[in-house]
Amino acid sequence: MGGELELQHKSGSNYTLLLNLYFDVVNGNPDAEDPSLLAGIFDKASNGRIGNYVTLQRVSRTPVQYTNPACTVASLVTRKIVYSADIVLPAAMFSSTIGYYVAVERCCRNNIIGNIVNPAGAGQTFYLEFPPVVRNGRPFVDSTPRIFPPLGDYACRGELFYYDFGGQDADGDSLVYDMVTPLNGHSTSANPGPQPLAATYSTITWTPGLSARNQIPGNPTLGIDARTGRLTVRPSQLGLFVFGVRCSEYRNGTKIGETRRDFQLYVLNCPQNTTPGLQLFTAASPRAYNPGRDTLKIKPGTNHCVRLRYTDLDPNSRLTVSAVPVNFTGSAAAGPSFTTATSGTVRAPGAPDTLTAMLCFPECFDTKKKVYLLDLVVADNGCSLPRRDTVRLAFMAEPLPNEPAILTTSFPAVSSTNGAPAPIRVPLGSTYTGTLTGTDADRNALVLSAQGQGFDLGAMGMTFTARNGNARADGLFQWQATCDAMQESKMLTVVFQLQETTTCEKLPYSRTVQFEVVPVTDSLSFLPPNVITPNGDGLNDVFTLPDLPADFCDVRYAGIRIFSRWGNEVYHSPERTFRWSGSGTSGVYYYLITYTDGRKYKGTLTVLP
Structure with missing residues (x-):
């Protein structure tokens, strides 16, 4: 049925190469489930193969669930088969600035496909491009985005079919989607599993009137939103149709890789399903809210809730309402939330014709004088996919005023x-x-x-x-x-x-x-005497410092040294209680007091007769 390749970085030069293959359990030949497949890695500049072929071993087989399991039909059962191999991409081998590609080739397609020529003889080529692992002399780490979720649903003729192929990129790169013609390649019914060859790869041949822009007949025809990856089509013909989607990966405006999904969509006749209806009521008016004309203004002290009424003409229809922010982000804790049940059944025995729900905005919600948009959506449980009705609520909200504390x-x-x-x-x-x-x-x-x-x-x-x-x-x-x-x-x-x-x-x-x-004693108030008169009259006879700054924790007095004016040391003492009466010669002397933290006090002392 199709699939796609993935390349996931593990560490250093180690990567995992994956092939997600989807298998038609009903129409497919069980013998076509290969235990392994070969992948080739090629240089985009020369199309030369790099190293040996990579053997992808089958590692898992899981059923693909329908979006609504109640819509299961016996004619469509899909299985996801994953093939995997750990590979090494050393910088010495994978540094080409143009990049590389991986290919896996396998034949053949379902012979009942209605939009291509000779489907039973048409092959498939699974194709992936990836960048060099070194750029500007530095490692360039990249993993292909996790995109293209499994598709197990069928489409209904005349009904809008939609599916979100949009994915997430672990590296934060930008993703762009478009429709492409699926690749055929070199495999044939006579040689269904060849060793992959280098590009170029032939493409499948569309039946007359169809093309890459018109792959499945419909109004609208099959298309994909370039930014979101949302796939839509309202098919006009019954049958099995193949289609191709490409996701291109950009970093800083430069394309670094692409992944293709090759897939098919089954279009059936489905029971008639009426679209449910949704109305919105605010406390400001008894009439229903008019999208595109009304704007709800939520102010402090006013009612912060809106009431939803939703119904469906179909009997036993189970309806669910949801709120989807359009131009803002929200969460259950910070954004509007439902305070009542959001689902129920209408027009069943004992069930009402109309359901209601209450949606309330937090008092602290602030749109900062901008108009925010919120899509309120009611969906039924119809097949193959729910029908929906959406009311887009435009609103402005002011939080409670607050004076700063x-x-x-x-x-x-x-x-x-x-x-x-x-x-x-x-x-x-x-x-x-x-x-x-x-x-x-x-x-x-x-x-x-x-x-x-x-x-x-x-x-x-x-x-x-x-x-x-x-x-x-x-x-x-x-x-x-x-x-x-x-x-x-x-x-x-x-x-x-x-x-x-x-x-x-x-x-x-x-x-x-x-x-x-x-310290208890402030060293700034320490003022040593600058004159002594050692004449024996009992006044200023000796130089002493009883007011030395006190020892402070681990900071202690280390000692004093006294020098003559020629720089000769004439006295020293490690004691705080030192007493110096002069060296017997009048004149000017210099002292130096030190502490263990490196602090110093110095000055002059005059000895008079």
Whole structure:
């Protein structure tokens, strides 16, 4: 029935090559299920084959489900067969800038296909292009997109058939879809499974009046949306029809690969199915919403819900409604959602003729003064695919207004020079206390919190307690400065945060404060004497420094050295209690006081007679 190739990157130069083959269980010959198939890899520039043929082993056989299992017919049963092989694409062999292609050839097609010439003698070529694995000297990793989901449905003559072939690309590449004529290739009924040959590949021959743009007769004829991959056709003839779809992959505007799906669609006569109907009602008007003319405006304090009424003329029709965002993204948590049942049966014994559902918008939904579009869709359970009716709702929504919360603290003001937080210097062993107050004019619930940047508050001797509530929250911060904090970091940064929890725009308001441990004695107030008079009168007889800056945790006094004006050391002492009465010679001397952290104090001392 057709299929497609995939190339999936695993790691480094390792890839997995897959062939998804779809088999007609009803009309196909069981002997045509190959245990393995051969794939050839070719250089697009020269059409030369790269390396040996790759043997794809059959790894799975699974049934393909109908979109609606209740629509199953005995004449169409599809099986998906996957063939796989792990391959290596080394950079030395696969660096051609033009890229490469993979081909698998197999004959033959179902002999009852009605839109091509000689279907029983027509072959299939499964074709995949992929880029070089090195580009500009660097690895260029790519996997073919996961596209073309299994198709197990049939189409009904005169009914719109639709199917989403759109896929996802793991690498974030852009995908473009178009219709193409399926490839025939070199296989024949006499040689159904040849070793794949290089391009070019012949194509199947359409019956008169058909082409790549008109593969299945209909109104509209078979087509695919270039952007979404949605396949549509309203077939006008019964029968089995082959078709081809191509997905081209682009990265940064450059085509890097393509994948083709070769497939077939069965068109049957189906029981008549009436399209269901959907009406939408808002609280603003008793009449039904008029798409294209009305715009629903959702404002604070107004009704945020709309009512849906849906029905179907067919008896025992099971209907389901859904909401599909068109030009915005939404989720069950943040977007509009149904508050009642969204499915039910109409015109069955004991069942109503009309069902209703309620769709409500969150109070915090904000369209930011733009018109958002939401498709409300009702679908039945008709065969082969549901019939649908869609009402496109245009709406604008405003969230509840919110005045910003205010955070005030007893911490010093932020520096006016560079905007940085003013550090709070706390003497060793003392306790610092700070208060915080959050207020909110809208009386929203407020929560105060504090968090150390890179440290735990409790481990540093810090505590924070908060009394949270509506409209107001109070916090108390306390810190006993210890040497443990000094060892952790010279500067400790704490972020205090005020959070509104019951408003739409839950923006936090924060204040960052830095704390620093300092010695009990401030070294800035240390002023040594600069004159001594060692004359024995008991006044300034010796040079001593009782007000030396105190030892601070691991920072300790290292000693003093005194020098003559010629640079000769005349005195030194490691003791804080040193006493120097001069060297017996009047004049000017120089002293140097050092601490273990490298801190130094130096100055001059004059010895008078």
